[in-house]
Amino acid sequence: MGGGTKGPTVIEQSVLERVLGEALRTGGEFAEIFAEDRRNSSALLDDGRVEELTSGRDRGAGIRVVVGDTTGFAHTADLTEAGLRAAAEAAAAAARGGGGGVRTIALTRQSATRGYEIEVLPGDVPKARKVELLTQANDTARSTDGAISQVSVSYGDTRRRILVANSDGLFAEDDTVRTFFSVSCVASGDTGMQTGRESIGHTIGFELFDRYDIDELARNAAGRAITKLAARPAPSGQMPVVIGSGGGGVLFHEACGHGLEADLVSKGASVFRGRVGQRVASPGVTVVDDGTMQREWGNIAIDDEGNPAQRNVLIEDGILTDYMWDHLRARKEGRASSGNGRRQSYQHLPMVRMTNTYLLAGTEDPDSIIASTQKGVYVKHLGGGQVNTATGDFVFGMTEAYLIENGEVTEPLREGNLIGNGPEVLQRIDALGNDFAMGPPGTCGKDGQGVPVGDGVPTLRVSSLTIGGTAS
C-alpha cells in the first residue's frame, strides 16, 4: 500500500510492549500479539436480480503464549490496553507457565514490501459500479445460449490490515487488498442440468477489471455448462491423464503440498516424512511454494506471524528439498520459518499453510503431449481436492474434461473425482509442457481454517491415474 497508510495500529508500540511483558509474566517463553482489521464488501446477483450488497467489519487481536510445547491462545475484539491485557492473561493462564519474572520487550519495526502498489482501492469505487459488473456478466452469460437457465454472479473485495508483534522483538505490519469475481451458470437440456463456473481473484484492487474481460469470463462459464450437457459419463479405471495449463495446480496442492507441511510431518502424519534429499518425483519436476508471487491470490508481504514471504523450492528436479515451516515448528528444529505461518483470522492460531504452489514449466509443446497420448482423459479444468497426508491418497475433481482418443481431444465428460496416491503420482509425471499458467483463486481448508491460495501448472501428463467415472 502507498506510503502513509498504517495497519490497525490504533495500538501504540508502548502498549504492545507492555502487553507482551504481561503475557510472559507467568513464565512464558514466547508471546505474540496478532491484530487484524478486516473490511469485506460483497455483492450477489442471482436469478436476474441484484439480491443484496453486504458490508462487514471484523477487528480484534489474538494473543498466544508458548511454554515448552504448549501454546495458550485467547482473542478479543477489545483493542484497548485493558482488553489486550485481559486476553494476554487468559493466554498465559492457558499455557500455564511455571516461574515468574519480568521481561522487558523492545520492538523493532520492520518494513515489509510486496513490490507493487494497489492501484484502485475497492472501497473508493462506487457501489453502483460493482453492481454494473454483476449485471453485465449476467446479461452476457444469458445471451450466450438459450440453454442457459440460471446465472449467479458474485463480487467481493477484502481489505485486511494486520499487525504482528512478538517477544523476540519482531514488529511488522501488512495491508492486503484482494478482489474477486465469479460467474456460475446452469444449463438445462434433455440430459438434465449441468453447471459451469469461472472465477478470477488477485491480491490487487479494482484494477482487476482492467486485466480481465468480464464478458469473456461469463461466456466461458456458460460454455462450460453447455458443453457438459452433451457429456458422456467419465470412464472408470486407470488411464493416462493430461492436465491443462493453469487448470489444475490443485493436483500438486493435494498430491504433495499438504504432505510437506512441517506440522503434519513432525507428527508422522505425512508420507513424505524423512524423505528430504530423496527422489520423490520424476526428473524435471520442480515444485515451489511462493508467497512473494506478485498480485497472485496467495500473495502475502508477511505471513501471519510477521515473517517476510519467501519463495521456497520444495521439490527440485524430482528431489525433495524442504518442507514448509511456521514459527513453532521451525523454533523446535532450530531453523528459520519459511514464511508459511498463516491463519484465517485473529480468532485462530496460525499453522503451516501454503501460499501460491506451483509446478515449473517443462519444454514440451502442449499439443504434442496430447498428440502422443493414445487413449486417456484431458482435464482442462480441475475443481477442489482432498488428501489424507498420512496415506498419501488424494482426490481432485474435474469440472471440465474430455476423452483423448488416438492423440486427439474428443468427447466431453461428466464431472467426477480422480484418485491417486501422492508419492506414486509424482513419479508418474512423464511430460511437462512449456506453457505454465496460474489457475483460478482457491481457498485451502485445514483444521477448519480457510486461507486464500493460488496454484499453477503447465500442461502435464500423469501416465496413470484412477478416473472415478461410471462408464467401463
Added chain:
Amino acid sequence: MSEDLLALGDRIVAMARPGEQLEAVVVRGTETEIRVYGGEVESLSSAQSQGMGIRVIVDGRQGFAYAGSLEESVLAETLAEARDNAGFATFDEHAGLAEPDGVAVPELDLYRSALESFSPDAKIALAVELERAVLAADRRISGIESAEYVDSIGEAAVVSTTGVRSFGRDTNCYVATYAMATVDDDTQTGFGFSVGREPSELVPLRAATDAAERATRMLGATQPSSGRLTVVLDPWVTAQFLGLIGYTLNGDAAQKGRSLFAERLGDEVASPLLTLIDDPTDTRAFTATDADGEGLAARRNVLIENGVLQKFVHNAYSARRAGTVSTGNAVRGFTSTPSVGCMAVSLVPGITDPATLIAGIADGVLVQEVSGLHSGVNPVSGDFSTGAEGLRIRNGELAEPVREFTIASTLQKMLRDVQAVGSDLQFLPMNAAGVSLVVADLTISGS
C-alpha cells in the same frame, strides 16, 4: 444473559425509519479448544466472540451489513451501511422479513450450565484420556494425528420490526481423534468422536476404540478392481450424503431451477424404504435448535416419505415466492442474510442391525470413509464420484481392506437403489445423522 442481547436487538430495531423493515441478529459465543499431543497440552484456545448483523428492506430492496462486535459505537455505522446497500438491490416484490406465524417455539433442553462450570483442567484431562486410550487400544497404533476436546456455548437473538423477538442458547461439546496405525511402511488412519451437550455425556473411550479400529482394519489395504457392486455406507458416510441430498430439497434452489427434484413433489423419487426428515427439534441432533435464523420456531419436516417427495424446505422469502409458508429453515450466522437449508436431517432407521445387513451381501464393499465430496458431487446435475476406503464384503463377511478407489453414480439413481436402511442411527458432529445404508449397483473405479 439473554436480556442484554435482546435489549441490543430492540435498540437496533427501534432505529427503523417509517416504511422500513429492519431485522437485527445478535450473537455471542464462547469456545474452548484443547489439543493434546504426547500427553501434554499442545494448544489451548479459549475465547469469546460476538457479532451483529443488520438487514434492512425498504421499497422491496434488501441491504445487509455486519460487524464482529456488539459495541454501541459500531452499531450506527453498520446500520448506515445496511441502509446504503439496500439502495443498490433490484426491486423484488417478494422481499420481506419473516412474520410471526403462530407456531410456538419449542422448549428444548439445549443448554446445560454444567458446561460453564466444567474446569479447564477437567477438559484437559478428557483430551489426555482420549489420546492415551487411542495409543493403548492396539499395539499397531503408531501415533495420533490429532486428539482434541472442543466445547461451545452459543447465544443468539433475532428481533425485527415485523414482531419477531426470539432468543436461544445452547451448549455443545465433543472429543475427536484421528489415529494412525502402522505396520512396516504402511500407515493408515481412522477417525473417532463422541458428542454431547455437557462433558459428562462424552465417552472418550468409545471415540478412541472407534478410531483405532478404523485405522488398524485398513492396514494392508490395496486398490480393488473396477466393477459394479453393492455398497454399504457406514453411518458417518451416509450422513455426509444426506447433507447433499438436503441441498436438492432446498426451496430456494428449487425456485431458481437448481434442484433436480424441482418439479417432482408427490413423485416417487427414492426407494420406498426411505423416509427422510429434517428435525432440529430432536435434541439428540448436534445442530438442534429451538428457532431458525429468522426467529421462527424450528419444526419437524418430513421431506421424503416412503420414497415419495413431500416437501421442500423454505425460509420466509423462498416460501413467499413459492406461494407457501416458511418451514422454519432459515439458516445463517451473523455475517449473512438467511439462506435456506436443512438443519438436522436424518433417515428414519430400519429394523436391521449392520452385521445382519452385511451378512446378506455376497459380494460388496463397506465404505467407512469418503473424500472429495465438495469436488466430486454436483448437487445440481446429481452426478457424483467420491474417493473411498473400506472393507470388501465376501459371502456375508467383512474381508480385506481396500483403498484408493472411487464410488460413483448419480444422486437420483442412488436414492432409488437403496436396498436396506440400518437400525443403527448415529448422531454426528454435523447437521445430519447417519445410519448404515445398503445401495446396489454403485460403480467402483480402481485397478
